Amino acid sequence: MIRKFFSVFSLVCLVLIGQGTSFAHVQKAAIATIEPNDRTGTIEIVHRFSQHDAEHAAHKFGGTSDSIISSPEVQENFARHVVESFGLATLSGEELKLEEIGFEFDRGYIWVYQEAPMIEGLKGLIVSYSALQDMWPEQINTVNVELDGTVQTLSFTGKITQHKVVFDDANNSKHTHKGSSHSHSH
């Protein structure tokens, strides 16, 4: 299922000859956060895409005309594309195993959730992210990494699909005294 979906995606991507450019409403921008949750001892990854972007993308690479709201298959395909396009590794290159938690719709966005067990003494991360960039060169995926008590923002464009982020030791110890931190966007 996964493999089939991806071969469809890359094929469609090749024959895609641009689509109507849009100056409103198709945002071509996603935002993700990587935050610690001390209550559960996990690193939480929350991806946010506008529902409309997701639907257009799903129609292109899912080969279906179903609405993303009414088709679990389209939703699943989209969420899978997002998690497959995202990866975390330690600074020495060891990949973190990310658990797929699920996805939901809320306030015009589709939210995709992943988590990983917290690693003690984590010095930094290598983050890879390329969601939707095969489709739209303008797609910008922003990631706020908030594991050391500060916000470090990474910007993924079609050109840059991997970033390294190094944590501040002083701050790193600070966050363990804090509860989990949350974005306001519930």
Place this chain on the structure above:
Amino acid sequence: MKRIAVLISCACVAVMGSAHAQGIQQTKGDFEDKFRQLDEVLPSPNVYRNAAGEPGHEYWQQEADYTIRAELDEESRKITARETITYTNNSPDTLRYLWLQLDQNIFKRDSMKELATDFGGIGRRGPAVSAGGNGQPAKLSLGEVARQQNMADNDYGYNITRVADGRGKDLPYTIVGTLMRIDLPKPLATGKTTTFSIDWNNLIVEENIVSARSGFEHFPDDEREGGNDIFLLAQWFPRMIAYSDYEGWHNKEFLGRGEFTLEFGDYDVQLTVPNDHIVSATGVLQNANSVLTATQRSRLKEAESKTDAPMYIVTPEEALENESSNPTGKKTWRFAADNVRDFAWASSRKFMWDAQAHKQPGAEHETVMAMSFWPKEGGDLWEKYSTAAVVHTMEVYSRFSFDYPYPTAQSVNGPVGGMEYPMITFNGPRTILQDDGTRTYTMSEKMFLIGVVIHEIGHIYFPMIVNSDERQWTWMDEGLNSFLDLVACYEWDPDMQWTGAGLPRDLTSYMKSSNQVPIMTQSDSVLQLGPNAYRKPSAALHILRDTILGRENFDFAFREYSRRWKFKRPTPSDFFRTMEEASGVDLDWFWRGWFYTTDHVDISIDKVYKLRLDTKDPDIDYPRRRQELADKPAKVGVELDKAEGRDIWVDENPAIRDFYDENDIFTVTNKERNKYNSFLEGLKPWEREAFDRAVEEDQNYYVLEFSNVGGLVMPIILGLEFADGSTERVYVPAEIWRRSPKKVRKLLTYSKDKELVQVVVDPNWETADVDVENNSYPRQIIPSRIEAYKRSRSTRLVSRDIMHDITTELKTDEDEKKDEKAVEAAE
């Protein structure tokens, strides 16, 4: 010599610029004046734009009137045209040359945009490419290959064949990329007018190949042999570059991102197209007699008084007939438009056309024709919602600004996702053709259509009428328009999940990110145009309206800005100054924080203290102190002694007792009572009155301590909950931070019976506070999104496939038994 002088003056400006940027500095301590007035940052007021944010008493702008004759060659997708421009110099300056913009030249193979494109780079428009690296191969999608082949095969851009003055004499001209300079035979003095004409031809680009905001779209599967096209023509003729009091010639190369700013003028345009095409254009059709059938003309007349719903001018059947047959010749459509800053048009034999009258009693145009043009691919979606959304937009936007000042407002479907021009907009959403031949659309496509029509028609107000400079300050039209389009969307249906909404709560993750640029950044340099130019200013204006100024005051000021700058050219400072002047509220701190910095909002409530007024009366205060001591937890060591059954000296020696065993340190003597009496006697009558009252009321005093973690100063909005179950909302103006921008305290007083139990900062999420965990006192555990999701996963309704599930047959008892058996077998 002259060049040296220019260089020197440039250098001086640069040096002064950086010195100025430093301005006044706090060189001791770390106090930051978040309320410092903006006058050192804003340009100096002058006779053209005054200190109140209004056009000054000598405000001027140029005028450019156009007469255009253009012919569309459908076969070769080519425009051949002549325009005559009448240019009036209202500036106080004498002009020796004129600049025009040749936006079509962006499609030339050697254009700056083409040469300066960062392969796979950020913010690029057009088909997908990826530069590779990090072990990934570079990618070139077939789309990009097709684009390059298309550019190689076709000579796009203007082919200027002649430039002549009013008497037909050739004028010298120089093309510089997407710009053209015409040297005037004699300088054009203040108040004078010059007329010249340009002949040109150019190939029309295929929108889907080159991403151009305009162009043609081909429909190869139509019944007609060879298929059909929709032509959307915009930025299609050489246009005068704006010349303004604050920038002189706005001659900036067109790089594709920053849009336009242009001069107002009157247009008389004749468009010759195949005689089965339907044309929609800026302005009003002048020769319906020669281009429409008698039936269509009478429908158009009837539509002028049809206000309840749109009616067809060209029916779906007529459109279908047109698109499956061939033209027999050509027709010329003539349009006139007064006081517009641009002219765009669309032409196709695929178009159906509907119209509805929008009435504005007492307005300059009491009847505005709201109209839509779309091919069968638009289907029901367009029939139901396009013209309806055009009318709704005018109703909402006019309330916020002024009566719609043009006679038509149009929405046209074509290959462009969404783009605005005076009186005409291009909107992309369509239906999907199903295998059974029906056309359906998804819920998000419906939201997209309504949202995009509102947004683009809204742009006719901002910036097509309130003529801000899109190439320089994208936020001035996109931000204001995103703010208003959301107001209009919620007035359409508040329950719809409007996508990409610019509400404060949608902005928190962007605003805390560390790589953003201030809103006040030139368009071509903005990293993320969506959140920066559309949604952050929109969120700021929602906060300003609903939270800071209040609706009545905001709406008055916003209408005043719109009125002042209607058909004129405002800059950011004119907006900032007008909103302040008209609302009567000092907003410099707000503009500074939201538009000039990258601070975010994060206000934390750190502590709450409860205080009680001393009565000074020892017979009241001393027992209180005694009680306070008794209320403290017992000493741990003493308790442990008790538990161990340790002997206590005083218990073992009951015979030895003295005065202090009966009187503790809180025992009141007459010494204290005398002191109290002389305190009361020493009070002046008014002091005594206040004191007695305070003692009698014995109120609860609470001191709330806040810190500003995000840096952006904002009002503190408090949700208070009391022991008796009552609640209260308290609004503390942002000015509380003026002397202490990092930490403040607020005293709240309540009657004796009102005991505070819970405080929440920004309970309705209206200020874009990025961290809600520090917003409550006492702290509450707020589940993260993932925790909340895990908890509610079993009850999610939105992902049910109701359309499929509804076909499920109800099981009979017999079926149930079979199922049970099957389960048992499986176990």
